[in-house]
Amino acid sequence: MNITLKVWRQKGPNAKGAMETHKMTDISGDMSFLEMMDVLNDRLIRDGEEPFAFDHDCREGICGSCSMFINGEAHGPGRNVTTCQLHMRSFKDGETIHVEPWRASAFPVIKDLSVDRSSFDRIIQAGGYISVNTSGATQDANAIPIPKVDAEEAFDAATCIGCGACVATCKNSSAMLFVSAKVSQLSLLPQGKPESKERVQRMVDQMDLEGFGNCTNTGACEVECPKGISLTNIARMNREFMKSSLS
Amino acid sequence: MSNNGLLKSSLAKKYMMALTGLFLCLFLVGHLLGNLQLFDTTPEGAVKFNEYAKFMTTNPLIKVLSYLTYACVLFHVVDGFVLTIQNRKARPVKYVVEKGSANSKWSSRNMALLGTLLLVFIATHMQNFWFKMKFGTVPTVKGTDGTDLHDLHAVVTNFFNPVENEYALFMVIFYVLSMATMGFHLQHGFSSAFQSLGINHPKYTQIIKNLGMGFCIIVPLAFAAIPVFLYYIQTAH
Incomplete structure (x- = not known):
């Protein structure tokens, strides 16, 4: 052709x-x-x-x-x-x-077509992790019982590859789908619960600091995401942020 | 608590947008229910409407609600303005080709434009009736208990009467178009507000979306029917 x-x-x-x-x-x-x-x-x-x-x-x-x-x-x-x-x-x-x-x-x-996406890395550094002791006495993650639904939802969120398509397609250049997928993936699992409050605050702070736009719920990100990350993650982050701000 | 806090964060701005927007949806319902009385064209209906208008302007609870409504409109406008400026700044270089229609509704991409048009309508609408009632000279009529009432009913009906107002037809068209604008603003705004507040559930989100679709069609349609009706009955014979 x-x-x-x-x-x-x-x-x-x-x-x-x-x-x-x-x-x-x-x-x-x-x-x-x-x-x-x-x-x-x-x-x-x-x-x-x-x-x-x-x-x-x-x-x-x-x-x-x-x-x-x-x-x-x-x-x-x-x-x-x-x-x-x-x-x-x-x-x-x-x-x-x-x-x-x-x-x-x-x-x-x-x-040309190459962009610097290190702002995503800095958002992850701000809170997209769990603090575990890696001295060798770490509990086997498979030994912790997790409800099937939670595991599935966490896994769906974890399929985010951080490509930035959500930001690129959003008319506001908002990073909400990416950040909410990362917040959800960790906060849904017991290993991520202890830090969930600080995590959402720090990651949202960093997201705002990097100059991403605001989410206007157009839903374009969900459609264009190569991994089909759902808008429910954004709603979950909205809830988590509200809860952690009020408590 | 974060150093960002509940006031400065992008998420908090969206909460406020949602809460003020939903309050304004409630206001629309109340305003519409009151206005539906205009379909009663009998003299008793006119008196009832004027008595209702008096109640709405004098009752202390309504006063509080009306100030809350003004505050919500103001906050919704200012917050929306700030969000739009920030969103524009987040993409300084625009795409040469952008196909928004492939992934989102037109209304969801044009909320600022629709909102601005609505603000123009609100200003015009208040100048048309509220301003006249508050600062102008409105004729008085006797109520059922013999007290003086401002004849707002006459102001409204005359406004959409081509004999009394040479711009009546133009105003009917303007009001109908404004209600269409409101319909599109609500098409996205209603369900979007719930998403911003974190209310998204596999079972109930569809109900909210259906409710939003119903709301964005029925409410503007009912509002728009009023000037069309008043114009029609005053020109048909």
């Missing part, structure tokens, strides 16, 4: 960027979107031009590295997929595809 690509080109964090057009011919529908980008970059290198910088790692949808805002949607038109799991057959022959980096003040562009 033949497509026209319009890709964001930005030399560095403070440089002014613009869309750059590239014609792609003989693209296989079975290529992943990243493989198609590889073909483009390969050609650019051969022609002595600068290839496009983009993040990628596992290429099997579990690392959360690949980003890209494709044709107005985070990770493109697919549902419950990352960009590496998006295939070119999802597009029409002759289509023009716009490729942009995640856009949020908390995710500054490093180069």
Whole structure:
């Protein structure tokens, strides 16, 4: 198939960027979107031009590295997929595809399509952990009885890969889905309970500090999330934050 | 307690947005129930409406509620303004292509715009009736017990009478469009308020959403029917 690509080109964090057009011919529908980008970059290198910088790692949808805002949607038109799991057959022959980096003040562009998502790391550092003694006498987690429903809900929240699609797709660049998934994953389990009060406060504080926007419950994040993280997590965080603020 | 606290955090701003919004939903119900009396076109109906208006402007409990309503509107507007400014700042560079329709309702993405239009309506609406009642000269009529009553009923009916008011048709259209705006604002706002307050449950959320859909259709429709009705009965013959 033949497509026209319009890709964001930005030399560095403070440089002014613009869309750059590239014609792609003989693209296989079975290529992943990243493989198609590889073909483009390969050609650019051969022609002595600068290839496009983009993040990628596992290429099997579990690392959360690949980003890209494709044709107005985070990770493109697919549902419950990352960009590496998006295939070119999802597009029409002759289509023009716009490729942009995640856009949020908390995710500054490093180069081209690559953004700095370390604000997520700082939110995790603020409270996304449990303090356990690792001296060797740690209790086996499997020995603690946990209701099936709680375990399932915690696991669903834990499938968040921290890719940032929620922020990218949110019209307010809000990180509520990410933060609430991390808060939920820990607070639902007995190991996370002792610190649950401080955790939600610290993580929300850090989220606000990083300059993410406010949640307006549009629900776009839930739709675009490659792992299908649910809005119920946001409601849970809203409850937890209220409870811990009042007590 | 955190150093961020219940006032400065982004979540707290959303709680306030939700609480003030839900209070205003209650206000709408009360306001609508009172206004439905305008469908009674008999002279007794007019007296009843004027007596109701007197009660609403003099009862101390209603006074307290009305101040609470003003406070809620003010807070909802200021809070919404602050949130919108922050949200704009969170994305300084816009996308070249953004397909919001693929993942969210139009109303949910345009609450600030809808809210601003509603604020314009509220200001106009208060100028049309409340201001006249409070500061203008409203004719008086005798109530059932012989006391003087402000004839608000006449003010309202004349306002939507093309003979009395040359802009009557324009105002009817403006009121109907404003109620459509309110419908869209409520379509997202009603159920969104519950989500902001952390009320999300696999069983009950669907009920809240259905309730919200019902509310956002029935309430604005009933409000909009009033000017249409008053205009119609005063032009038909």
